[in-house]
Amino acid sequence: MTRRIRQFAAVAVIAGAVVVVQAAPALASETIGSCAFEKLTEAGHEFGSVDALIEVLEQEDHHEELVKFEDDLESCIEAPSPIIPEVNEIIWGGSAFLVLLFFMVTKGFPAVRGAMDERADKIRDDLDAADQAKSEAVQIKSDHAAELAGAKAEGAALIDEARSQADRLKADLSTRAESDIAEMRERAAADIEAGRVQALADLRAEVSQIAVGAAERVVRANLDAEAQRSLVDAYIDEVASTNG
């Protein structure tokens, strides 16, 4: 970088020097005043003196001399040719151009070319790095897309599995609930029937207990000695009539 700056500075100094050198001959060239002075001097020599020239020009009958002198003066103020420069300008300009061209070819252009090449290399490297980064980004993006797709697929599979499990669980629970309900109904019906049977049995037992109790009280009240003797005799007769 420092080397390149030095090269540009050298080119600028050289160009400035050439311009200064070229400017010196231009300052030395003929001006409008000097041209007019020369024309006036020539006209003075022609009429003897400048005062004589002025007197002649002030006279109306010397109109042709006046027109000629005005043309001479106007020739001093005519512009130089815009196409063809003066010879000395061509020499100085060409020399400056050659010097400038020499330094530009030997110093400036290589420096500029080196800077441009370096810049181009840097841009190329940057482009390569950008391409590499882009390709890496694309690769990462594709990897992420693949991972995302895999995750989505896995998530979808998990959701499907969870849904199927939930369906199975729901079906199992429903079946079990129906089975439990049926079993509970059967059990309730059995309990009711058992309760009914038990209540009926209890009622019968109670009734029989009451009836037998009443019968026993009646029997006890009527079992006097004679009745006891009759029962015993009847038993003995029954045994005797039984063949073993």
Add this chain to the structure above:
Amino acid sequence: MADNRIDGYADAVLAVAAAEGESDTVEDELFRFAAALRSNDDLINTLSDPQVPIQRRQQIVEDLLSQKASAVTNAAVSMIVAAGRGGDLPVIIDSVIERRAASRNRAVARVRSAVELSDDQKSRLAAAIKSSTGTDVDVRVIIDPSVLGGLVTEIGDDVMDGSVRHRLNQLRESFR
């Protein structure tokens, strides 16, 4: 208790009674005592309770039998209780009665009745059983008020139930 041991105690009691010439008395008193024992679980539990001292159990037996039974009967029961066999008294007495009846080629007819039977009823009952089963029996009557009326006769494993209680039970079953 093993049958041999029961039979041993029964043989001992019978031998003592025979030696004293009180076989009939001892047999009758033991039969009554056995009936009393069977109707009183607390008495059997007390006589078979090892926590109760032997002397205390013997004293209970003596208090029960001293005024109501012969000295031979009292001594026989006291001997069995002292040997720690108070809980086996009912089966030992049953064995005594059965072995004595068997010695006369007879069986024992245990008759439960609500009232005492007359001798005539007993002899007619023995004759009726002889007529029915062909077996001579000694009729042993146990007063059992729960019978209410009629008789329940047990000869070995055979039972002839003609009691009022049995009729009432049949009536109760008929309601079910």
